[in-house]
Amino acid sequence: MNDRISKDExxxxxxSSGREKGFEALYEAYYADIYFFLLNMSADPExxxxxxxxxxxxxxxxxxxxxxxxxxxxxxxxxxxxxEYKRSYYRRIRYCLNNLYRLIxxxxxxxxxxxxxxxxxxxxxxLRAALKKLDEKDRAVITLRFYSGLSYGEIAxxxxxxxxxxxxxxxxxxxxxKEVMKxxx
Amino acid sequence: xxNEDDExxxxxxxAENSGAGGGAKSSAGGDGSGQGVESEENILDGLxxxxxxxxxxxxxxxxxxxxxxxxxxxxxxxxxRAYSFNLFLCAFLVLFIIFMAFNISRLAGERASxxxxxxxxxxxxxxxxxxxxxxxxxPRGGYADPLYLLAFFAAEGAAxxxxxxxxxxxxxxAYSKLGGARRKTGALF
Numbered sequence: 001m002n003d004r005i006s007k008d009e010x011x012x013x014x015x016s017s018g019r020e021k022g023f024e025a026l027y028e029a030y031y032a033d034i035y036f037f038l039l040n041m042s043a044d045p046e047x048x049x050x051x052x053x054x055x056x057x058x059x060x061x062x063x064x065x066x067x068x069x070x071x072x073x074x075x076x077x078x079x080x081x082x083x084e085y086k087r088s089y090y091r092r093i094r095y096c097l098n099n100l101y102r103l104i105x106x107x108x109x110x111x112x113x114x115x116x117x118x119x120x121x122x123x124x125x126x127l128r129a130a131l132k133k134l135d136e137k138d139r140a141v142i143t144l145r146f147y148s149g150l151s152y153g154e155i156a157x158x159x160x161x162x163x164x165x166x167x168x169x170x171x172x173x174x175x176x177x178k179e180v181m182k183x184x185x
Numbered sequence: 186x187x188n189e190d191d192e193x194x195x196x197x198x199x200a201e202n203s204g205a206g207g208g209a210k211s212s213a214g215g216d217g218s219g220q221g222v223e224s225e226e227n228i229l230d231g232l233x234x235x236x237x238x239x240x241x242x243x244x245x246x247x248x249x250x251x252x253x254x255x256x257x258x259x260x261x262x263x264x265x266r267a268y269s270f271n272l273f274l275c276a277f278l279v280l281f282i283i284f285m286a287f288n289i290s291r292l293a294g295e296r297a298s299x300x301x302x303x304x305x306x307x308x309x310x311x312x313x314x315x316x317x318x319x320x321x322x323x324p325r326g327g328y329a330d331p332l333y334l335l336a337f338f339a340a341e342g343a344a345x346x347x348x349x350x351x352x353x354x355x356x357x358x359a360y361s362k363l364g365g366a367r368r369k370t371g372a373l374f
Contacts, residue, residue: 020260027259031252036243049251056259110250121242127235146236177232 008070015065023060030071031056033148034078040143041082043132045118046102050095051081072154079140079158086136130180138173141166277349281342288338 007029015022034055038048055078065073085091107115122128131139140159144150156163 023260024256027252027256031255032248035248049255053255053259056255060259111254114247114251117246121239121246124242125235125239127239130235146232147240174232181232181235 011070012065019063026059027056030074034074037075037143037148038078038082040128040131040147041139043128045115047095051085054081069154072150072157075144075148075150076158130177133180134173134176138169141169142173142177145170273353277346281345285338
């Protein structure tokens with residue numbers, strides 16, 4: 001918690017020097033968190049990359065971060081990007097076209113190395129496969145709570161739901177995830 | 186009463202988020218009464234082990250290249266978007282004006298070269314009822330209503346706009362993909 005507070009304070013200080021510096025500090029601090037949150041939600045490294053890109057494009061447009069909790073806000077933008085992807089036909093077409101392009105222009109060694117590394121990390125545990133069996137809304141709550149470390153209030157803000165709904169989804173998701181993990185053993 | 190801002194413990198200190206990967210955050214804070222924490226910890230034991238394992242595996246992922254590449258894409262995209270639409274609009278207006286000037290000069294030329302006809306504007310000077318029978322040639326050489334011509338030119342302008350938008354999309358797509366290939370090779374060194 002104290003680490004997070006000091007991280008947010010550093011970002012606010014950076015924003016006082018200008019938007020470019022502020023965004024750089026925000027990006028360095030939270031890119032990995034956002035990427036892995038989206039990876040847990042989508043179980044697709046390339047889609048997670050696309051959605052993380054969209055999240056930080058929106059964050060880049062933010063002029064002032066003085067009056068809100070940065071991490072919760074960022075996760076709100078990321079979860080909205082994921083749910084919007086699921087709803088939007090246009091976004092899915094765009095994602096398919098981007099993947100088609102990869103057949104013509106395959107990723108370079110460094111990029112391919114990144115995706116291999118992500119796949120290897122996934123193989124060491126069955127967590128993401130198990131998470132995928134949950135309902136998306138339950139998956140978001142459990143990922144934000146236990147993987148990304150947000151508080152109940154922050155999760156309610158990020159997903160724009162009531163505090164009570166967070167608790168009930170969390171309880172449901174925990175029970176379901178326990179069953180899924182047991183079945184897979 | 187539960188303290189919303191506290192986080193659950195997973196027994197061990199838990200994996201830290203680093204620049205190279207993500208992971209579960211944990212702190213030494215409790216979540217409420219001792220009994221509540223204990224029962225919740227029992228439920229979470231299995232999940233905690235899996236989450237820590239995943240976080241540890243994720244921390245080994247090499248993110249430096251992706252972070253650098255994505256940062257450049259984000260910053261460049263925001264800068265490009267700001268003026269690309271204005272450039273596009275200016276280019277379209279210039280083309281449209283040139284096109285309209287060409288059409289008007291063509292019409293003026295046709296009008297100047299046409300001989301006088303009975304009932305035309307030149308012969309019945311000042312006759313209001315002849316106004317709409319004046320020498321405004323239609324595209325195929327006949328007489329036409331000025332409103333029709335206005336609609337015709339507007340349709341031509343709209344068609345030009347659509348073609349131009351399509352071409353801009355194709356060029357932007359090609360440029361971004363070629364730009365991506367350039368950055369890939371550049372970022373390796």
